[in-house]
Amino acid sequence: MGRKVDVDDLVDALGVAQRLGLAQRESVSLYQRRYPAMPRPVVDLGRGRPRLWSRKEVEKWAAETGRGPAASGSPKATRQAKA
Numbered sequence: 001m002g003r004k005v006d007v008d009d010l011v012d013a014l015g016v017a018q019r020l021g022l023a024q025r026e027s028v029s030l031y032q033r034r035y036p037a038m039p040r041p042v043v044d045l046g047r048g049r050p051r052l053w054s055r056k057e058v059e060k061w062a063a064e065t066g067r068g069p070a071a072s073g074s075p076k077a078t079r080q081a082k083a
Contacts, residue, residue, distance in 0.1 A: 005042050010052040019058050021069035037061070 013025035020031065031038055039057035043050070062068035 003042065005054060009055050010043065011055045011058065012050060012052055015055065016053050016058050019055070019069075020062055020067055035065070037065075 011019070013028045016028045017023075017025045020028075022028065022031070032040070039053055039061050041051035042054050042057075043052040045051070059068075
């Protein structure tokens with residue numbers, strides 16, 4: 001039996017990019033190659049098809065590794081973190 005996930009917890013590449021403070025969703029693929037410990041999609045339907053990540057896993061990884069808008073210390077990131 002496969003892994004059970006909460007569908008309300010899933011985010012696409014754009015959601016991952018936003019949580020990591022990346023300018024483009026395409027940057028998520030680069031991060032996946034650069035950082036092997038970055039969470040992998042929990043749903044991957046193949047090339048050119050949707051990939052979905054666990055929001056909680058991405059946020060936990062971002063916090064543990066100091067990546068993401070809140071980690072940058074920029075005023076914009078600080079405002080977003082407080083919102």
